Amino acid sequence: MKxxxxxxxxxxxxxxxxxxxxxxxxxxxxAENYLAPSxxxxxxxxxxxxxxxxxxxxxxSLGSVDGLDEVHLDRxxxxxxxxxxxxxxxxxxxxxLTGRYFNDLLPxxxxxxxxxxxxxxxxxxxxxxxxxxxxENPSCYLAFAHSTLSEPAxxxxxxxxxxxxxxxxxxxxxxxxHNLRLDPGAWLDGLPVTAVGxxxxxxxxxxxxxxxxxxxxxxxxxxxxxxxxxxxxIVRRYGPxxxxxxxxxxxxxxxxxxxxxxxxxxxxGIEANARxx
Amino acid sequence: xxxxRDLQAAFAALLEGEDQPGLFDAIVSDTISAPxxxxxxxxxxxxxxxxxxxxxxPTVQAIAGEAFFRTMAMEFVAEELxxxxxxxxxxxxxxxxVSGYGPAATLAYLGDMARLDWALNLAYHTPMVPRLAAPxxxxxxxxxxxxxxxxxxxxxxxxxSPWPIDRIWQAAQPEAPEGMVSxxxxxxxxxxxxxxxxxxxxxxxxxxxxxxxALAGGTSLGEAAEAAFSVEPAFDPSTAFARLxxxxxxxxxxxxx
Numbered sequence: 001m002k003x004x005x006x007x008x009x010x011x012x013x014x015x016x017x018x019x020x021x022x023x024x025x026x027x028x029x030x031a032e033n034y035l036a037p038s039x040x041x042x043x044x045x046x047x048x049x050x051x052x053x054x055x056x057x058x059x060x061s062l063g064s065v066d067g068l069d070e071v072h073l074d075r076x077x078x079x080x081x082x083x084x085x086x087x088x089x090x091x092x093x094x095x096x097l098t099g100r101y102f103n104d105l106l107p108x109x110x111x112x113x114x115x116x117x118x119x120x121x122x123x124x125x126x127x128x129x130x131x132x133x134x135x136e137n138p139s140c141y142l143a144f145a146h147s148t149l150s151e152p153a154x155x156x157x158x159x160x161x162x163x164x165x166x167x168x169x170x171x172x173x174x175x176x177x178h179n180l181r182l183d184p185g186a187w188l189d190g191l192p193v194t195a196v197g198x199x200x201x202x203x204x205x206x207x208x209x210x211x212x213x214x215x216x217x218x219x220x221x222x223x224x225x226x227x228x229x230x231x232x233x234i235v236r237r238y239g240p241x242x243x244x245x246x247x248x249x250x251x252x253x254x255x256x257x258x259x260x261x262x263x264x265x266x267x268x269g270i271e272a273n274a275r276x277x
Numbered sequence: 278x279x280x281x282r283d284l285q286a287a288f289a290a291l292l293e294g295e296d297q298p299g300l301f302d303a304i305v306s307d308t309i310s311a312p313x314x315x316x317x318x319x320x321x322x323x324x325x326x327x328x329x330x331x332x333x334x335p336t337v338q339a340i341a342g343e344a345f346f347r348t349m350a351m352e353f354v355a356e357e358l359x360x361x362x363x364x365x366x367x368x369x370x371x372x373x374x375v376s377g378y379g380p381a382a383t384l385a386y387l388g389d390m391a392r393l394d395w396a397l398n399l400a401y402h403t404p405m406v407p408r409l410a411a412p413x414x415x416x417x418x419x420x421x422x423x424x425x426x427x428x429x430x431x432x433x434x435x436x437x438s439p440w441p442i443d444r445i446w447q448a449a450q451p452e453a454p455e456g457m458v459s460x461x462x463x464x465x466x467x468x469x470x471x472x473x474x475x476x477x478x479x480x481x482x483x484x485x486x487x488x489x490x491a492l493a494g495g496t497s498l499g500e501a502a503e504a505a506f507s508v509e510p511a512f513d514p515s516t517a518f519a520r521l522x523x524x525x526x527x528x529x530x531x532x533x534x
Contacts, residue, residue: 032362036402039474059362065282072361097289101359103325104318106288109303113281142314143305146278179314181307209313216317 001026001086003240005264006054008247009047011040013254018043022258026052026086028244032059035075045082054087054198054244055080059101062121062135063094063108073128080129087198087242089134089167090125092118092155109144110154115161122162134197135159136167139204139217140176151176156192165197168238170231171223171246175204175215184230188237196238201231201264202246220249223260231267240268279303291315292322294355326354329364330371334394337375337387339449349378365402368395386440386460390449393442393478396434396469400476403432409527411519423499427492430528432471435489436478439464443480470526479524484509485517489526 004025009017017027027047034041044053057076060068080088093105108114118135125133135158137151149157155166168191177184203221206213223231223245245260279287284303291297304311327350331338338346353374359367372395375381376388408430414422436442441462448458466486467478481489484505491501502514521527 032364035363036365037404038365038402039405042405061362065285069361072363075363094285095362097285099360100289100293101362102289102292102322103329103359103362103364104292104321106285106318109279109281109284111281117281141317142311144284144303145305146303179309180305207317209309209316212309214309214314214317 001242005243005261007245007257007261012251016254026054028054028056031055031057031076053083053085055085057090060090061094061096062118064096065117068121068124077128091136091138093138105138110147110149119161122164134165134167136169137172139172141179143180159195166195167198169200171202171227174227175217178215193238199241199243219246323351327351330368333368333398334391336394336449337391389438389442393436396436397476400432400469400471403471406431407529408525409529411522424497426497427527429493434469437466441465443467484512488517
């Protein structure tokens, strides 16, 4: 996929996007919202005729010690066969344990044991889908004392072992670096440039924890200036890639979201996207 | 050092409300403590799942109010987590929970509104299958017609209540004019259907509901008409059948090749 900028397709915008067909590089969907054959999926399948699609899964639970849920995997695989998306991704996190789904991207210790688990799950996912997937760095609120690898080193080794791509979320790097007292520039050191396949941009909130600010990845506002600055650094180091502007809570008017996408295009140094339809 | 399996089990137990001091020890604490860091995840799980329930049960939330709904939904989440990641499929047990929820006892109809929201949610996420239309039955003699067993289209649900759930639903819509619904206007029965672009319901007479209920149970049209007669001697099966055909309530007949 060319290094274009896309927006998330969220249900409050669905009718407007279907009617007006705004110019955008691609539409991103959360896989779990389109597995059932709803009218919304019908609309998505019609939009697919005019737009490239990126399928972002949030519930595959790549870090689950018991492996992937094969029933869920089958449903995701069926959706991907229907949509033939340009990109498929999920997170370096876990959300399922013995039949309970927590609907959160829960943190992993960065150990050899966890690397083996994620490696197995990513291999299974890529084998089932018959394609490469991208794995995204999560927003972290805590670190495990027994981690032996840094997060970027874990991701780099995962990409080396499985051939998966990496989805760099600039907002998540800023959130994680602040919360775990890391240097976001140093976080970017040493990633395998050929594995970097997509970028995400989003806004975050600032909460209070024990009297100190803790950044929360809530996708509920404009992309922060600190995130834009880091994004410039990412593009300088790794080059332009397909980029998504995420906005999931307190959704703004579509024009505001498209405005953020235009700013991302400028940061990538690319021409504004041709009208899609 | 916790093995990954033990760590995930401890984390899951914490999210389900148990104390897990061993987990605190596994997390780097600095000026922000491990419990404060873990609270982010506890909070997100509770908030995101109550949000998912609010999306699936909008009428219940509109009636109960956001704060009341959130408290009620959080108690449900604490009892019953999703078993898989598709949130539109989470909440099947919520209507029964609402019916038995003590603080909502003065809203006796709230559980039935939850059943209606769930039925609409199910219909919305069901595939749109071809429907039986009047021309499909052209030329069929009346006696053969009464022997037919016609299945309701996939995604259809009959919801019956002692309360006027159809009027309460209307009054709870965001664009509804101000007004009162008298609970004396019940009982009510509605047939929830998947339509091409959404899910919707039609209000049924008591006899029509008996007719539909019998059909849904697999009886023939003639037997279903008998069931409706027993409720309402003046029941007119041809009018009721024509109405259901017009509503596109029946699945298209399976023709043999």
